Structure formats: structure tokens, C-alpha cells
Amino acid sequence: MAVTEQAENPFPAPSVRDTQRYVASLRLSVAPMMDWTDRHCRVFHRILAPGARLYTEMVHANAVIHGDRERLLGFDRCEHPLALQLGGSEPVALAAAARIAADWGYDEINLNCGCPSDRVQAGRFGACLMREPELVGDCVAAMVAAVDIPVTVKCRLGVDEDNEYDRFAGFVDRQVQAGAAMVVVHARNAWLQGLSPKENREIPPLRYDWAYRLKRERPDLPVALNGGIASVQAAQAHLQHVDGVMLGRAAYHDPYVLHALEAAQTGAALRTREELLLQMRPYVEARLADGLSLKHISKHLLGLFHAQPGGRAFRQVLSEGAHRPGADWGLIEQALQVTRDRAERVA
Structure with a gap:
């Protein structure tokens, strides 16, 4: 309008x-x-x-x-x-x-x-x-x-x-x-x-x-x-x-x-994917407090672990959970933990 x-x-x-x-x-x-x-x-x-x-x-x-x-x-x-x-x-x-x-x-x-x-x-x-x-x-x-x-x-x-x-x-x-x-x-x-x-x-x-x-x-x-x-x-x-x-x-x-x-x-040092993802937390939580649904942000994060061990699990957790009422930063932490677990098993 x-x-x-x-x-x-x-x-x-x-x-x-x-x-x-x-x-x-x-x-x-x-x-x-x-x-x-x-x-x-x-x-x-x-x-x-x-x-x-x-x-x-x-x-x-x-x-x-x-x-x-x-x-x-x-x-x-x-x-x-x-x-x-x-x-x-x-x-x-x-x-x-x-x-x-x-x-x-x-x-x-x-x-x-x-x-x-x-x-x-x-x-x-x-x-x-x-x-x-x-x-x-x-x-x-x-x-x-x-x-x-x-x-x-x-x-x-x-x-x-x-x-x-x-x-x-x-x-x-x-x-x-x-x-x-x-x-x-x-x-x-x-x-x-x-x-x-x-x-x-x-x-x-x-x-x-x-x-x-x-x-x-x-x-x-x-x-x-x-x-x-x-x-x-x-x-x-x-x-x-x-x-x-x-x-x-x-x-x-x-x-x-x-x-x-x-x-x-x-020439800057490479940071890990996890470090970069965690930097999003203040922004995500601020927007959720404004009433935004997590799915509008999380869809842009799906490729962060592309071709990495656990990357598919990361995408799956976010894709399946972000649209649910009340989804918050905890879902991203959950996706990250699943990714860690899969990566450790591969290692």
C-alpha cells in the first residue's frame, strides 16, 4: 500500500x-x-x-x-x-x-x-x-x-x-x-x-x-x-x-x-563459519523483538556451510524450523550444534 x-x-x-x-x-x-x-x-x-x-x-x-x-x-x-x-x-x-x-x-x-x-x-x-x-x-x-x-x-x-x-x-x-x-x-x-x-x-x-x-x-x-x-x-x-x-x-x-x-x-585472517554466524545474533534478536519472523533472515544463512561436513543438516534444521511460530536464535544454535556433531563424526 x-x-x-x-x-x-x-x-x-x-x-x-x-x-x-x-x-x-x-x-x-x-x-x-x-x-x-x-x-x-x-x-x-x-x-x-x-x-x-x-x-x-x-x-x-x-x-x-x-x-x-x-x-x-x-x-x-x-x-x-x-x-x-x-x-x-x-x-x-x-x-x-x-x-x-x-x-x-x-x-x-x-x-x-x-x-x-x-x-x-x-x-x-x-x-x-x-x-x-x-x-x-x-x-x-x-x-x-x-x-x-x-x-x-x-x-x-x-x-x-x-x-x-x-x-x-x-x-x-x-x-x-x-x-x-x-x-x-x-x-x-x-x-x-x-x-x-x-x-x-x-x-x-x-x-x-x-x-x-x-x-x-x-x-x-x-x-x-x-x-x-x-x-x-x-x-x-x-x-x-x-x-x-x-x-x-x-x-x-x-x-x-x-x-x-x-x-x-x-590480507585479513580467515574467520571460521561459526564465528561469522555468531556475529549475526544481535541483529537477529533485535529484528525478532521488532516482530519479524526468523524465516525472513534464516533463509539467507542456509549456504554458509555449503560443501562442508554437516552442511546439509544445517540447512535442514533451519528450513524445517524457521517458519514455525516462536522460532528464535535458539534454532540457529540448534542447527549449528547439529553441524558441529556431524563434522566431528567425519573427522
Whole structure:
């Protein structure tokens, strides 16, 4: 339900004003993922990777303007640096939404030019915008004029049978000309017909060389790479060619990879999965006290023990118990103990 009286941002924080300093910190980020990277997921990811840049789920500009802003935009102060990803293709609406987001304390506005879903196409935003570089440039310019935080673009290499590097590079150049501070390249095409969003993340071939070339030919343009990055070794290899890597599904299904990658980049000591999980307790208990059901948080924790002894038991205990009335932190402790027991038996 839309609300007309909006609550003040409960977690105000100073926004990043130094664009150069901000874009220089993009070596590791987590992709915006619908239904996944909500505020509870992002708190967990912040524990795993204290320096990573986090992105919200995509929110349409009109929803920001007319909708429930606490539900759509609310976040915990620990999530900084945090970017809001916007969807839309109307410069005026995007500028208004960007101003609202900046007032709420977001550090970056990112425009989605990569989502291929039918619903998104019907609204004339997402990946289909790659065929309209001038319109996207007008949108970027409007947002840049409206806020003093970085405006960035996340795009594909092209849509359908677009196989011309120069067309892709021209799209990027138009956005930089309009004031985009950075580009995130999902290094595969989006097929607007015939493939589901899931298939669009898997079937079109990855062409990392296009992103490498873009960075090589435009050394002053910050370029982050997204798509198919699932290991520390792969991420480190890509960082020899681009400024940053953005993890998507890997950060969700096997979140310890996110922690291991940040540790590899910063030289920090690796912490155990159990140590990281226990850090969630204050947040979980605070949200439960607010009336939130445990299932809304615990679903983001399921992959923490991926491929580890006891990992399946951990997921099973949480999955079966979190939806029950009264489920609390004790269920997570129970899942952790079952995992310990299984791991000891294997050892």
C-alpha cells in the first residue's frame, strides 16, 4: 500500500561525496539480486566482507517516489557502503528517486540496464535499454544533476544477436559522457525472447575479453566485472584486468566465498563459519523483538556451510524450523550444534 506520509530515515549516515575515492574502492561487490539481497541478506554479507560494496534489489523509480519508503529503502547503518539499484527509463522520475535515495543516505545510485525479464521489458527498462543509449544517457545525466553521490550503470554486452564490440563500447561511452562514474559489466548478452531470466544468467556465453578490452582502451574508466565468478582464484585472475569483481549467485549459495575473497584481497585472517554466524545474533534478536519472523533472515544463512561436513543438516534444521511460530536464535544454535556433531563424526 502506498503511503503519503513518509517516515524519516531511521539510519542516517553521511553519503560519499568524493566520487574518486568511492569508485576506487570497488574491488569487491555483491550484485543486486531480486528476492535475495534484501536488508537482512546485506547485513549478513557485511559481516562476511566488511569492505565489500553492497547493492539493493532493483527498485523501480516510481515505487521509490510513491511507495512505502521504509519498506523499500530502509537499511541498517552497518551496510555502508551501500548502493541503491534503480529501474526505470524516465529521466524526471529517476532524478526524483535518486534525490530521495541520497536523502536516505545511500552512497551510490546504480541504473539497471541488464535485467531481461518480460515484466521489465514491458516497462521499457532493464536490458532492452541497451538499444537506446541516448535515452539512458538522458537518464544518467538527470540523476547526476540531481544528486552529489556517484551515479553508475550496470549493463550487459548487448541484447539478442548484438555481437559488435563497438556498439557495446559506444553505449558505455554515452553513459560516461552523461556523467556515469563507473560501469558494471555483466559479461554476456541478454536474450529478450526465448530465455527465462535464469537461463539468461547461464546460457549466453561469457565474454570477459570485452570487459578487459573496455578497461584497456579506457584506463581512466572504473570497470567492475560480473557474471560467472564463483571462486577466489577466478576473481583474483579477473582483477588483473579490471578494477573490481561483482559476485552474484556464488555470494548467496556459497557465502563463505565472499569472506574468503575479501580476506585474500585485504590480507585479513580467515574467520571460521561459526564465528561469522555468531556475529549475526544481535541483529537477529533485535529484528525478532521488532516482530519479524526468523524465516525472513534464516533463509539467507542456509549456504554458509555449503560443501562442508554437516552442511546439509544445517540447512535442514533451519528450513524445517524457521517458519514455525516462536522460532528464535535458539534454532540457529540448534542447527549449528547439529553441524558441529556431524563434522566431528567425519573427522
